[in-house]
Amino acid sequence: MRRWTFRVLSLLVILIAIAFAAIWTIQIHPRHGSHPPLKLAKGTLAIEHARIYVSPNDPPIDDGTVLVRDGLIAAVGTSVQIPSDAVRIPCDHCIVTAGFWNGHVHLTEPKWSMANWKSAATLNPQLADMFLSRGFTTVIDLGSNPADTFSTRRRIEKGELTGPYIYSAGTGLYPPHGIPFYLKETLPRWILALMPQPETPDEATNIVRRNLGSGADVTKLFTGSWVERGHVLPMPVEIARAAVTESHLNGKLVFAHPSNLAGTKVAIDSGVDILAHAADDTRGVDAQLLQSAISKNMAMIPTLKMFTTTVTSDPHYMDPMRAEVGQFHQLGGTLIFGTDVGYMNDYSTETEFVELGKSNLDFKTVLAMLTVNPASRMGVSDAKGTVTPGKLADLTILSADPATDLTNFSRVQSVIRSGQLIWHR
Template sequence: MQSVLPTLRAAAGVLLAMVTFAAAAQDLAVVGARVYPSPEATPIDDATVWIRDGRIAAVGARADVTLPAGVRIIDGRGMSVTTGFWNSHIHLIKPPFHEPDAQAAATLSDALRDRYSRWGFTTLFDIASLPGDARALRARIGCGEVQGPQLLTVDMPFFPEHGTPIYVRELWQQTHAPSAEVTTAQQARARAEAQIAAGADGVKLFTGAITGGPNEVVPMSVDIARATVEAAHAHGKPAFAHPTNPAGLAIAVDSGVDVLVHAAPESGEWTPDFVARLKADDMALIPTLTLFSAELLREGVPEAVVRELVKNSQQQLQAMSQAGGQILFGTDAGFHETYDTHLEYRLMAEAGMDWRAILASLTTAPAQRFGQASGRGRLQAGYAGDLVVLGSDPQAQPEAFADVRLTVHDGRVLFDATQAPASEAAGSD
């Protein structure tokens, strides 16, 4: 039996390669839609977007794009097309994403489709999960065994000493994960170096960690925060911060992080001078407004308190956006169970972001921030074959960005509403 195993493994490898190649080789075109090549470009009516060998082959008016025989034609009349969306703040900690090597490929593919690709996401940034899980899932996606989006991850987060957040303690205990707390700058630097060497795409610091104790928010030492950020920057990787309150926000800014993964509603309104500093430091904001709205209400936080937190968060987003600061779209989904993106778009629009600004937060801004602007973030010949077909027009209403009919990543269809159950196609969650 032992002598047969190498042959079986080789045959399985050939079969997997054939399946992966076939999926990547699909050519398709969306014809007749209104196409949004980028946030700043003029939309093209009655247009064609053609994907060949996993990349954009042509984008233009229908009359200007000649398609060869054999291309799958998708009727885009009455629909809108953009490049694929980025969700720059998710967590892969809910089943089945823990220990993904122990999960069936179909289970993982279905979960990624139903939770993320169904909402147009072709790139996900996992902003903290259990050690190794996201990297293992990425490996299975990369070899074609699991169908899913591009996946980036910070791997395990950095908590301050005695600052494991109250809402993840049970998870850490149940999974027997090593402590994510750091007590010295040397320890923080060494772990950041180790995680990046293992494949992490950045680091995530809890500069203010909610512990639920007498000191409800435990701040991270600014020296530890700086050491972690410096280690990431030495390798060209971004540093993210969970600020929580004014002290955590100050530590995040002083340590030189690149992205605030939430608004900080407890810090009140942001002044023009403060926003100017964030912009001068080239810091981006992921607002996660749904977290401060629907999720806090579900947790039993009084409605008046939730309204105030949302109001402050929207003011911070508005101040950043109007000042030209970079906004990245992110939902924090996976930590909570709201995967539906309708509310996030509505709250962003209420904060003064128009369709162009929202589209930028989903496409060009994250591609630029995370070093992929030369190949993703736009519908442009030669770019990755990532696209989203929407059933309505985002110029008419921002929630049209959630009206996803088709999601394509590198030429592979990850979600097709015509093949989804009725509840999914209708967008219920």
């Protein structure tokens, strides 16, 4: 009898250990590897009578046609022959641009947790609400639970879900004792304990190696972390440098959350590629500092709306940030569009376009931020960023012209990705 009890107990212990190991592997260190080959939609689409913005610098084509065949752009112009088998998309008062990018998103809201086991009926409306209805065909997740992002990404790429192409930073890296206060106040302790805060350069190297090895496409560093209200803790520069070196050795870009002067300096000195926000404490962030960032080819994602909605209701708080973004552009810096949705649960992009206008950015600059600039930085200019024959048919169709009003970039009518109409208002 005793022997049976012992056997049953042993079996139970083994089963519990297996269950824990499975949860650890699937939820905490998923190994989904890289992206599967892109699925291109079969068939022919013709978008007719549209105003087409081929690129930010080309004059628009009026009453033009975009012909899409088997997932790629086949022809663009005013005298395109439309084959008889083409599905025609009338576009009489609409605008066609290359598919938009959002360079700063997160899949951290509770509705994405256990995404691997959620149905398409649950996840597709969420993907449409957050991304497709805003015109995004490609997004960059700058830090979420990798299990949720990787499984959502994989299911989209396999065709189980309808969503944008997702790049992921996996898990972000924080300074030692450097978890931001707004995460400490909202996340459970067990998640906080898993957030990497490397204390040595070697530790940072190993974390980046593991993160990229498990399927991350880029690295995200908190070079300046708001550990308390009013207090930014910078990441030690040698730790940031180790993370950047390991990322670059793997051919991956590094994004940084700078927060203030010290955090921006660490980003510049360690060789970070893209600031994931404008610095919100702008004291000391002057033309000389921005120039040194630009001379190192660093780009910036302003995320201005996020500051207006989650940080302040003071109308003057934004003035120095708008000046910083405008000056960065004036000095020749590359800007990339991004909103920080997921951290911010209001997904509308309209206010971001209002804020970019207030930063003295014009239509061409904002179109470049949404298309060519991110495609170029992510090394996929040959496939994305302009409405050019031979490139992927990732297209955003608007119902009003953003050249006359930047907020028309938020009036999305349809979205085509890899040749498939994946969203329509």
